[in-house]
Amino acid sequence: MNALHLPNAEFRSLAARVTDLAADLLAGLDELRAFPAVRGEQVARAFEAPLPEEGLRAGALDALGEVLALSRAPTPRFYGYVLGSGEPVAALADLLASILNQNVTAWRSAPAAVTIERQVVRGLAGALGCEGFSGSLCGGGSMANLMGLAMAREARLPANESGAQPGVVYASSEVHMSILKAMAVLGLGRENLRLIGADEAYRLDPQALRTAIATDRSAGRTPLAVVATGGSVNTGAIDPLPQIAAVCREQQLWLHVDGAYGALAALAIPERFTGLSAADSLSLDPHKWLYQPLDCGMLLFRSAHAARTAFSCSGDYAKSLAEDPLESFAFFDESLELSRRFRALKLWLSLRYHGLAAFRSAIRSDLRHAQNLAELIRGTARLELLAPVELSAVCFRYRSGAPCAAADRLNAAILRRVIERGRVYLSNATLRGRFALRACFVNHRTTDRDVGQIVPEVLDAARECLNS
DSSP, rough: OOOTOOHHHHHHHHHHHHHHHHHHHHTTTGGGGGSSOOOHHHHHTOOSSSSSSSOGGGGGGGGHHHHHHTSSSOOBBBBBBBOOOOOOHHHHHHHHHHHHHHHHTTTTTTTHHHHHHHHHHHHHHHTTTTTTOOOESOHHHHHHHHHHHHHHHHHSSTTTOOOOOEEEEEEETTHHHHHHHHHTTTTOOOGGGEEEBBBBSSOHHHHHHHHHHHHHHHTOOOOOEEEBBBSSSTOOBBOOHHHHHHHHHHHEEOOOOOOOOTTGGTTTTTGGGGTEEEEEEEEEEEEHHHHHOOEEEEEEEEEEHHHHHHHHHOOOOOOOOOTTTTTTTGGGSSSSOSSOOTTTTHHHHHHHHHOOOHHHHHHHHHHHHHHHHHHHHTTTEEEOOOOOOOSSEEEEOOOOOOOHHHHHHHHHHHHHHHHHHHBBEEEEEEEEEEEEEEOOOOOOOOOOHHTTTTHHHHHHHHHHHHHO
């Protein structure tokens, strides 16, 4: 018997312990802190024991309680960053996906998994108004943005055989940091990312875009692509997609839309995402606004041929011998990834269990929560909004009357105190040089009552900071 063999009865017992832990955690979320009262040294000590030479068997699971206690729980009052809340049916699918252990690289190695992923991708593309697009799941928006720009580079300035050629990519000053990383990784260089100042609503200005392109052309530089944002990470701003798409058509530039945060809101408010289907490539993060457990990103693209041109490079050992178009399909021909887990199972099962209508409703609730918080801030003399609330991100700060640097220090101290108090979790942003408190609603557990706690918590934290 192999030393790693696990009898079925023992697996059932272990699985029951784990699912009981998970169910108890979910049942008690309302009572948990938004961030645990822990310090780095405490957590390091908790897990400093060396890996055992001899196994602990069922006793190995005894430490899971401490793992939960020292983790940030997915409470209804977590509003930091852009982090989805983790839908439990999808989590169960993740367990089954790990047991199946499919390598979703080609139909021949995972027939059901490949078929389900392709169907989920097509279905979501159609629901977003991007009928006919194909694509694949990946780790997240950063990988999807990297692959989208890799497709742009290969379509406009081929580099796979002879190396990268100089080309300029255009984006708003509010663009996500993953675009800068992609420019570096692809050999285009960060200096060739032309950041165009955002307008008063933090959106890319199409006329400023045209001017920048003309300036680069007159200087002998080669425009390559435009990255439009479908929900900026700071404020949720949506760039004017139809106008930007028109510029790209005129100038024959690739249009990539970074929709990792916001574009899935098109399921609920499609009118705000007019022009999304004009993209050549589009990044999405179902682990944000479809509430999926990490990780679950997605890249959609208009042309599968462009994806294969960018990514197909197979050794003989990987080539399919099948002639049937379904059975010969390989994700590795359209993606950077070769080894790929069965991410689609959780998304497919979650969508089947709840239905698209339930997700549309949950997104609308997040949008309403953001507007409700904005109204509460407007009605509070000591607080001020710092940006329009277009999606579900609300940026605001405490009015101190102090000079800007001192006001920034006070608001940073308020944020630290809010997190220490543990009742709600906010994050931060910098808008036009000013430090902002930021709440972002992509949490299907949040209620109106939870939203109502944010302003009192900030005001209490501010009083404590001012009195200390």
